[in-house]
Amino acid sequence: MTALPSAGVPGDDVLAEVRALRKADVPTHGGRTLAYVYDSGLAGVDELAAAAHAAASSANGLDPTAFPSLLRMENDLVAAAAGLLGGSAATVGSVTSGGTESCLLAVLAARNARREVVSPNVVLASTAHAAFHKAAHFFGVRAVQVPVDAETFRADPAAMAAAMDESTVLVVASAPSYAHGVVDPIPEIAAAASARGVRMHVDACIGGWVLPYLARLAERVPPFDFRVAGVTSISVDLHKYAYCPKGVSVLLHADDELRLPQYFASADWPGYTMLNTTLQSTRSGGPLAAAWAVLRHIGDDGYLRLASDTRDAVRTIRAGVGAIDGLAVLGDPDSTLIAMRSTSPDFDLFSVADEMRRRGWYTQPQFAHQSSPVNLHLTITASNRGNEREFLDDLAASVTAARAAGPVAVPAELATYLASVEPDALTLAEIKALAAGASISVTGEPAPMAGINALLAEAPTALRERLLLGFLSSLYSP
Numbered sequence: 001m002t003a004l005p006s007a008g009v010p011g012d013d014v015l016a017e018v019r020a021l022r023k024a025d026v027p028t029h030g031g032r033t034l035a036y037v038y039d040s041g042l043a044g045v046d047e048l049a050a051a052a053h054a055a056a057s058s059a060n061g062l063d064p065t066a067f068p069s070l071l072r073m074e075n076d077l078v079a080a081a082a083g084l085l086g087g088s089a090a091t092v093g094s095v096t097s098g099g100t101e102s103c104l105l106a107v108l109a110a111r112n113a114r115r116e117v118v119s120p121n122v123v124l125a126s127t128a129h130a131a132f133h134k135a136a137h138f139f140g141v142r143a144v145q146v147p148v149d150a151e152t153f154r155a156d157p158a159a160m161a162a163a164m165d166e167s168t169v170l171v172v173a174s175a176p177s178y179a180h181g182v183v184d185p186i187p188e189i190a191a192a193a194s195a196r197g198v199r200m201h202v203d204a205c206i207g208g209w210v211l212p213y214l215a216r217l218a219e220r221v222p223p224f225d226f227r228v229a230g231v232t233s234i235s236v237d238l239h240k241y242a243y244c245p246k247g248v249s250v251l252l253h254a255d256d257e258l259r260l261p262q263y264f265a266s267a268d269w270p271g272y273t274m275l276n277t278t279l280q281s282t283r284s285g286g287p288l289a290a291a292w293a294v295l296r297h298i299g300d301d302g303y304l305r306l307a308s309d310t311r312d313a314v315r316t317i318r319a320g321v322g323a324i325d326g327l328a329v330l331g332d333p334d335s336t337l338i339a340m341r342s343t344s345p346d347f348d349l350f351s352v353a354d355e356m357r358r359r360g361w362y363t364q365p366q367f368a369h370q371s372s373p374v375n376l377h378l379t380i381t382a383s384n385r386g387n388e389r390e391f392l393d394d395l396a397a398s399v400t401a402a403r404a405a406g407p408v409a410v411p412a413e414l415a416t417y418l419a420s421v422e423p424d425a426l427t428l429a430e431i432k433a434l435a436a437g438a439s440i441s442v443t444g445e446p447a448p449m450a451g452i453n454a455l456l457a458e459a460p461t462a463l464r465e466r467l468l469l470g471f472l473s474s475l476y477s478p
């Protein structure tokens with residue numbers, strides 16, 4: 001199909017084509033996809049968001065004086081996030097395109113505020129989101145990864161304090177971490193950062209809109225927000241637990257002096273003075289207006305109910321996973337994310353993921369990293385309330401099927417090859433050939449991924465990155 005036919009196609013037909021293409025995707029609603037998507041399950045929210053998106057998508061956040069509606073809505077969203085996360089009258093922020101952009105900007109602001117540092121570094125708990133590695137890669141900052149506690153997967157405040165030096169421009173911890181769903185000991189880390197006069201960022205991209213409500217429901221939520229002394233910035237994604245359409249996150253700073261180094265101005269050309277608050281310049285008003293509409297429609301009471309439903313689903317699923325022979329929850333999650341590990345060598349979790357996919361569920365494989373073993377990640381949302389039993393029954397059946405199939409074996413000669421190959425020496429053509437040999441396909445029926453995942457699990461990190469980049473490159477080849 002061409003995106004540019006010689007004669008235009010009628011609108012209704014084009015929409016039908018889009019809907020037909022979308023049929024190959026994992027479902028975004030109904031709680032069957034336990035990563036990537038967030039579904040409130042509330043009737044009418046999607047339609048409202050789409051209408052608000054359409055009403056503002058042609059407006060350009062590049063110039064808030066020309067589009068005061070976007071300025072108003074952005075200030076409202078920032079104020080709402082600050083209110084939820086213990087901000088003060090001084091708290092300011094920016095609406096960004098997503099969690100990664102918020103994390104990138106937190107690093108950029110910290111680096112730009114310390115221009116005198118020749119070789120700046122960011123001290124990260126090793127469980128911090130990969131967005132911070134991307135920031136380090138983009139902005140010429142060194143990521144100093146500090147191992148977390150080997151059993152709880154929580155950051156180690158003493159080790160983080162010891163890792164800081166005079167070139168540290170930012171310290172990062174999570175509330176919670178994506179991989180294990182645990183909240184790092186923020187007060188201790190923030191105190192150590194503050195004692196050195198270093199900025200401290202709390203990555204609450206995934207937890208920032210649900211932890212405050214869980215706390216109001218009397219759940220045990222460790223302190224993590226601006227009420228903790230020394231926290232200078234927080235990221236919180238509205239396209240996650242605020243259940244807004246994709247493309248909206250908020251980066252909060254404790255005050256406007258902290259935020260300013262994130263901004264960019266250039267008057268040194270003959271066009272308009274370019275003034276940017278974020279990485280984007282032209283910014284669609286669509287996601288912003290959609291988020292504003294969703295927040296106003298769901299309201300504080302609505303989010304409390306959604307958090308209560310999510311909490312109930314998490315409890316049931318967590319207990320149910322623990323009751324399945326061969327599975328256990330990794331660590332002691334503090335929020336709405338669960339990582340399941342295998343307790344038995346006689347089956348493979350990658351096969352369990354395939355079996356679940358065949359039964360209509362998406363669970364996300366996570367590879368081993370330091371003390372964290374291979375596991376399957378679950379992001380649980382309000383729409384999982386009510387389907388927990390079906391999920392757990394299918395999970396138990398998937399484990400049984402994976403056991404019957406036995407563990408996936410990587411051929412010995414392939415394992416030897418993986419251990420010896422120099423990642424940068426692999427050409428794109430070689431990677432393409434490998435992918436073709438593994439018959440990976442992203443169209444039609446979901447292909448079994450256990451073999452390829454076992455192979456990737458065997459590959460050292462740098463090789464895994466190289467293989468997957470090559471695969472990505474072959475996917476994006478029209």
Ligand SMILES: Cc1ncc(COP(=O)(O)O)c(C=O)c1O
Nearest residue numbers: 098099100129131178203205206
């Ligand atoms: C803790 C955390 N930080 C950052 C991100 C990146 O967010 P995004 O995918 O919106 O860029 C995520 C995404 O899951 C996350 O969980």
